[in-house]
Amino acid sequence: MAMLEIRGLRKQFGGxxxxxxxxxxxxxxxxxxxxxxxxxGKTTVFNLIxxxxxxxxxxxxxxxxxxxxxxxxxxxxxxxxxxxQIVQPFRTLSxxxxxxxxxxxxxRRYRLAKGKALEVLHFSGLLEMQDQxxxxxxxxxxxxxxxxKALATEPKLLLLDEVMAGLTATxxxxxxxxxxxxxxxxxxLLLIEHVMHAVMSVSDRILVLxxxxxxxxxxxxxxAKDKRVLDAYLGENFMLEA
Amino acid sequence: MKFILPVLxxxxxxxxxxxxxxxxxxxxxxxxxxxxxxxxxxVLGGYAGQLSLGHATFLGLGAYTSTLLxxxxxxxxxxxxxxxxxxxxxxxxxxxxxxxxxxxxxxxFALATIAFAEIFRLFATSFQAVGGAQGLLIPLKGNDLYAxxxxxxDPFYYIAxxxxxxxxxxxxxxxxxxxxxxxxxxxxxxxxxxALGINTLRYKxxxxxxxxxxxxxxxxxxxxxxxxxxxxxxxxxxxxxDIALRTIIGGTGTLLGPIVGSFVLSPLSEMIQTLIGVGRGxxxxxxxxxxxxxxxxxxxxxxxxxxxxxxx
Numbered sequence: 417m418a419m420l421e422i423r424g425l426r427k428q429f430g431g432x433x434x435x436x437x438x439x440x441x442x443x444x445x446x447x448x449x450x451x452x453x454x455x456x457g458k459t460t461v462f463n464l465i466x467x468x469x470x471x472x473x474x475x476x477x478x479x480x481x482x483x484x485x486x487x488x489x490x491x492x493x494x495x496x497x498x499x500x501q502i503v504q505p506f507r508t509l510s511x512x513x514x515x516x517x518x519x520x521x522x523x524r525r526y527r528l529a530k531g532k533a534l535e536v537l538h539f540s541g542l543l544e545m546q547d548q549x550x551x552x553x554x555x556x557x558x559x560x561x562x563x564x565k566a567l568a569t570e571p572k573l574l575l576l577d578e579v580m581a582g583l584t585a586t587x588x589x590x591x592x593x594x595x596x597x598x599x600x601x602x603x604x605l606l607l608i609e610h611v612m613h614a615v616m617s618v619s620d621r622i623l624v625l626x627x628x629x630x631x632x633x634x635x636x637x638x639x640a641k642d643k644r645v646l647d648a649y650l651g652e653n654f655m656l657e658a
Numbered sequence: 659m660k661f662i663l664p665v666l667x668x669x670x671x672x673x674x675x676x677x678x679x680x681x682x683x684x685x686x687x688x689x690x691x692x693x694x695x696x697x698x699x700x701v702l703g704g705y706a707g708q709l710s711l712g713h714a715t716f717l718g719l720g721a722y723t724s725t726l727l728x729x730x731x732x733x734x735x736x737x738x739x740x741x742x743x744x745x746x747x748x749x750x751x752x753x754x755x756x757x758x759x760x761x762x763x764x765x766x767f768a769l770a771t772i773a774f775a776e777i778f779r780l781f782a783t784s785f786q787a788v789g790g791a792q793g794l795l796i797p798l799k800g801n802d803l804y805a806x807x808x809x810x811x812d813p814f815y816y817i818a819x820x821x822x823x824x825x826x827x828x829x830x831x832x833x834x835x836x837x838x839x840x841x842x843x844x845x846x847x848x849x850x851x852x853a854l855g856i857n858t859l860r861y862k863x864x865x866x867x868x869x870x871x872x873x874x875x876x877x878x879x880x881x882x883x884x885x886x887x888x889x890x891x892x893x894x895x896x897x898x899x900d901i902a903l904r905t906i907i908g909g910t911g912t913l914l915g916p917i918v919g920s921f922v923l924s925p926l927s928e929m930i931q932t933l934i935g936v937g938r939g940x941x942x943x944x945x946x947x948x949x950x951x952x953x954x955x956x957x958x959x960x961x962x963x964x965x966x967x968x969x970x
Contacts, residue, residue: 466853492855504850506843517843520836521855529836569855 417480419444419604420465420496420573425474427460427628434460435628437474442573447595447605449619449636451612453649457628458608459501462575465606466498467491478573492521495572499565499579501608503558507551511542511561514550518568533568540564540594556587563594573604580611592618612650616640624649671819675812683811689924690818691880696904696916697825698872703902704911705829705838706865707845709764712771713901715753715778716746716870718892720877722782725794725887728805735806739878743871750870754863772895779893793888796881806882814883821879822917825872830913832868841865845911873901907953909960918962922953 418441427435435457442448450458463469465476467488476483478494486494497518506514512533519532537543540560545553550561559579566574576595580588588611595618599605609615616622616636624632624639626648632639639645646654675683699713723742727733733741757770783791799805808814832838840861843851851858881887891897908919927946934942957964 468849468852487857488852489855489857492853497855498853500850500853504847504853506846506850508846509842513839513842517839517851517856518854520839524836526834526836529839565850565854 418442419446419479420606421475421477421480422461422465423475423477425461425464425476426472427457427464427469428472433628435464435471438625438628438630440623440630440633442604442606445599445602445604446621447599447607447619449615449622450606450608450625451610451615451622451649452625452631455627456625456649458625459577460628461625462498462577462606462608465491466496466575492569492571495570496575497566497569497571497573498575499562499577501577501581503555503562505550505553505558505561507549509550510547511550511553511564512537512546514561515542515564515568518565521569532570536564536568539597540567541590556583559583560591560594563591567598567603571603573606574598575606575608577608578610579607580609580614583611588614612654668823672816675815680811683815685925685928687811687814687818687883688928689920690815690822691876691883692900692904692924693917693920694818694822694825694879695873695876695901696908696920697822697829698869698876699901700829700869700905700910700916701832701841701872702865702869704905704915705833705845706841706862707911708758708862708865709768709902710771710866710869711768711895711898711902712753712773712775713869713873714893714895714897715771715775716750716873717877717880717897717901718775718778718782718887718889719746719749719870720874721881721887721892722788722794722877723874724878725796725881726788728796729794734804735878735882736804739875742878743874746874746877747867747871750866751863754866755859758859758862772898775893775895775898779889779895782889782893789888791889793886793891796885796887798885807885818879821875826913826917828872833913837861837864842911903950905960907950907961909962909964912960912962915960915962918965919960922961 420442422438422440425435425438450461452458460469464471467486467490478496483491506517515533515536516529519529523529523532537546540563542557542560542564545557553561563579580591583591592614595605607615607619619636621634622636622639623630624645631644631648632642640650640654674686695717699710702708703710720739720742723745724735724738727738727741728735753771753774757767762770782788799807801809840856843856844858844861848858877892904919904923905916907923908917909915926949930942930945934945
């Protein structure tokens with residue numbers, strides 16, 4: 417039984433079909449990369465899964481339970497946490513406090529939440545910045561904080577929306593190492609990413625969206641050779657680095 | 659080291675009635691009352707970041723409930739103030755739910771809270787059973803602890819001071835709890851708060867309830883101190899503005915903001931009234947307004963954060 421099952425998912429905004437009859441599965445402890453050109457409907461899929469938008473049709477099942485009608489906080493409570501493409505820090509709070517807010521979902525007491533937050537900060541390499549104001553961090557650290565906040569909720573499935581956009585090659589390598597560590601901790605991941613070599617190297621499978629439709633799904637090296645994917649997104653000169 | 663200054667200030671405040679005159683004590687009681695009300699407002703307006711301009715609703719509910727219970731049933735205001743607080747909290751929960759369920763934000767929420775306060779004001783004005791436009795006089799009992807009445811200012815001074823300390827203590831604990839963290843998260847970024855599993859509607863309603871409860875206690879104290887309440891003096895929109903203003907000037911969402919704000923504004927408005935006189939076509943209001951504008955321009959985050967920065 418797949419961890420996440422998406423069946424016939426559809427989202428219509430007025431006359432625009434942002435997501436058309438999408439089907440896919442996500443297995444436990446898998447890393448699935450969701451790619452496609454801008455406007456392909458990737459973030460809409462995230463919004464639908466995380467309860468920020470309601471599907472026009474179709475079904476989302478998490479561990480065989482339908483998520484229909486769930487509010488975002490209920491989806492998070494079930495074990496699915498998402499991050500945002502544009503970082504959403506609690507600006508005037510310290511890095512530690514930001515992460516504690518995530519931790520309070522599972523840990524009711526101040527001391528326990530702080531302990532959990534420190535553990536996550538250590539894991540994400542933000543420990544030295546714990547007292548800094550979140551709004552004043554450089555972008556790479558803000559992206560990392562976004563991940564740390566989500567991790568503190570102790571998710572079973574993590575939805576990461578472009579956590580590598582705008583980062584340098586070194587920073588991307590660090591995030592990739594973190595993503596692998598997260599998976600090794602038993603957390604399933606769904607990634608939206610535009611940094612191709614990164615998402616291709618870290619994902620077990622890739623799903624390509626174009627105009628809200630799935631045009632390919634499979635192992636990274638298979639998808640990278642797919643004619644429709646090359647036409648729609650990657651371009652014919654795309655070469656997957658070995 | 660850190661505790662020396664606060665302890666000295668508190669000691670001074672506790673000893674003040676020994677050598678202060680009646681007028682100074684009156685002024686201090688007003689400062690404490692508004693610091694208390696500002697601190698209560700701070701829970702919703704400061705920490706949870708929902709701009710209420712209708713806290714007169716809760717102040718009035720507290721004042722009217724304890725007063726009516728005392729006049730008609732002889733219930734001690736010590737108990738009556740808590741009945742009023744529970745009533746105000748319920749009312750706050752209803753107002754909060756109705757506003758936040760329909761997604762009212764910032765100035766739209768502020769407008770809704772003003773409207774609710776006006777409903778209560780008009781109701782109190784036109785309903786004779788609660789005194790109508792003339793208001794209610796609390797029967798004088800002289801020095802009577804049961805009736806929460808005192809001829810001297812000293813007892814009121816101490817009650818008000820302790821109320822400020824307790825309320826600040828509650829807010830301090832709140833600030834360090836899950837509730838406080840969730841309130842601030844909602845203020846800073848509601849979408850991100852939802853994504854991290856926070857039921858934002860529930861916590862905004864909760865903040866309104868807590869804030870209303872605390873405010874109503876202050877309303878009962880006000881009634882006992884003045885011994886006369888009327889619709890305008892309790893449910894009036896100016897009260898709502900006065901409560902919010904103390905905290906906004908002092909620094910919203912900070913523990914000491916409401917207290918600093920009240921120490922700055924309450925004497926200021928008194929002094930300007932004394933210096934210029936209330937009679938001259940509201941000139942004092944214009945001066946007061948001008949000073950507020952200058953403070954807002956120089957210290958946009960409030961006086962307390964400004965002082966704190968100078969300190970460092």
